[in-house]
Amino acid sequence: MPPATSNARRSWDADTFRLRRLVERLVDAGEVEIHDEPVALSELSALIEGSTRALLFRQAGPERSELAASVSGTRKRLAAAFGVPQEQMREELARRMAHPQQAFEVPSNEAPVHEVLETGERIDLTKLPFYVQHEYDGAPYISAGIDFTRDPLSGRNNVGCRRLMLRGKDKAGINLTDPSSDLRRIYLGCVERGERVPCSFAIGAHPLYTMAAASHGAGNELDTLATHRGEPMPVVKCLTNDLLVPADVEMVLEGYLDERGYIEEEGPYGEYMGYYGPMHGDPVFHVTAITRRRDALHHSYKHGYGRHLGECDGGPMGMLRTEARAWELLKRAGLQPSAVFAIGAAGVSHHLRIALRKASDGDARAAISVILGNIMTVKHVF
Numbered sequence: 001m002p003p004a005t006s007n008a009r010r011s012w013d014a015d016t017f018r019l020r021r022l023v024e025r026l027v028d029a030g031e032v033e034i035h036d037e038p039v040a041l042s043e044l045s046a047l048i049e050g051s052t053r054a055l056l057f058r059q060a061g062p063e064r065s066e067l068a069a070s071v072s073g074t075r076k077r078l079a080a081a082f083g084v085p086q087e088q089m090r091e092e093l094a095r096r097m098a099h100p101q102q103a104f105e106v107p108s109n110e111a112p113v114h115e116v117l118e119t120g121e122r123i124d125l126t127k128l129p130f131y132v133q134h135e136y137d138g139a140p141y142i143s144a145g146i147d148f149t150r151d152p153l154s155g156r157n158n159v160g161c162r163r164l165m166l167r168g169k170d171k172a173g174i175n176l177t178d179p180s181s182d183l184r185r186i187y188l189g190c191v192e193r194g195e196r197v198p199c200s201f202a203i204g205a206h207p208l209y210t211m212a213a214a215s216h217g218a219g220n221e222l223d224t225l226a227t228h229r230g231e232p233m234p235v236v237k238c239l240t241n242d243l244l245v246p247a248d249v250e251m252v253l254e255g256y257l258d259e260r261g262y263i264e265e266e267g268p269y270g271e272y273m274g275y276y277g278p279m280h281g282d283p284v285f286h287v288t289a290i291t292r293r294r295d296a297l298h299h300s301y302k303h304g305y306g307r308h309l310g311e312c313d314g315g316p317m318g319m320l321r322t323e324a325r326a327w328e329l330l331k332r333a334g335l336q337p338s339a340v341f342a343i344g345a346a347g348v349s350h351h352l353r354i355a356l357r358k359a360s361d362g363d364a365r366a367a368i369s370v371i372l373g374n375i376m377t378v379k380h381v382f
Contacts, residue, residue, distance in 0.1 A: 014112045014248050019068065020068075022080065023068045023071060027056065029076075032068075035047070035056070037058075044129075054071050055069045060129050063127050065128070067298040070301070071313065072316060073313050075316045078207060090324050093320060094327070095230075096228060101226035103226050104234060104235070105235055106247050108237070111248075113236065113293060115292070115294045116292045116294055117239060118291070119290075123290055125168070126169055135270075139173070141165050146159060146161055146203075148222075148243050150243060152195070162176075170288075173265075175269070176282050191259055191261045195259055204250025204298060205299070206249075208229050212227070212228035222235060239291060241256065250293055250298070251296045252289075255289070257283045270304040271304050272304050272309070273304070315344060319342035319343075319350065323352075325375055329370050329371065330356075330370060330371075335363055336363075339354070351380045
């Protein structure tokens with residue numbers, strides 16, 4: 001971890017990239033459906049699926065938790081996260097990617113996510129708003145998890161997006177089946193050596209952190225999060241492991257993946273493509289601490305909802321990534337795009353529309369070839 005600069009220390013604001021502040025801005029913009037009444041956990045899914053807006057529940061579940069859902073489910077709401085008009089998002093993402101930023105460490109007493117610390121007998125995941133998100137899910141879930149680990153061999157910080165399945169007061173299941181996952185590779189190596197994998201999950205993170213975590217970056221992936229936010233990012237060392245996590249998220253679950261391997265069933269779960277993923281063996285996450293803000297806002301993604309996949313949280317993020325990548329490829333190929341647009345769909349498998357300033361009769365064919373030859377998740381180019 002590079003040392004923090006004095007300018008970064010002086011200028012960071014604990015609320016600039018706080019999820020609660022973004023939700024408040026969305027409320028002011030008329031983008032949020034607010035439920036002030038008590039809502040049972042069993043009723044959340046139907047309300048979230050039935051709305052085209054973001055949702056804010058003031059009293060969710062028996063603990064009367066505040067919970068926000070579908071915060072980034074449209075281009076307009078994602079643009080609010082970037083702080084720019086919709087039509088400028090692609091250019092803004094490209095600008096930020098061209099100016100890499102770094103994470104910098106702050107002490108625990110400066111980290112809002114360390115305002116409340118729970119360890120030992122105080123740990124109780126059943127008090128968090130895990131809920132059944134799709135009709136045939138195998139258990140209650142939290143969908144909005146960002147996992148933080150470190151490769152013990154290279155020392156590289158790794159960040160990803162992962163759901164949590166409630167297994168008990170201090171245990172949760174995770175899905176670690178993607179063969180391309182860096183965490184899966186790290187975990188399998190540790191299992192061979194009989195080692196645990198220290199792991200922490202951020203719950204209630206800014207959408208730009210989620211977007212960064214879902215991308216495959218090189219190097220220190222904490223810096224990838226900083227780059228997406230467009231400025232240095234404060235991180236804090238966890239209490240019960242040596243990992244660094246964003247200091248301004250709402251909550252962190254600290255712990256480890258045990259060394260026994262793929263020994264407990266996880267799933268089924270309604271996946272991002274609108275189908276159920278099957279039950280399968282997976283590791284177990286053991287919680288050793290819960291840290292949070294005093295007024296922590298819980299968070300849930302709108303995820304894998306039937307025929308409206310483009311309205312799920314990952315949809316606009318995937319569309320924007322595809323558009324930015326397509327623009328870059330076309331320019332590198334010597335073509336002159338005037339517009340690119342990924343039609344609303346799941347986070348992958350896009351239909352892409354391209355407008356070109358035509359220089360020759362072969363430009364359209366060349367554009368199709370460039371896109372289909374380099375972006376595996378694009379299905380059709382128009």
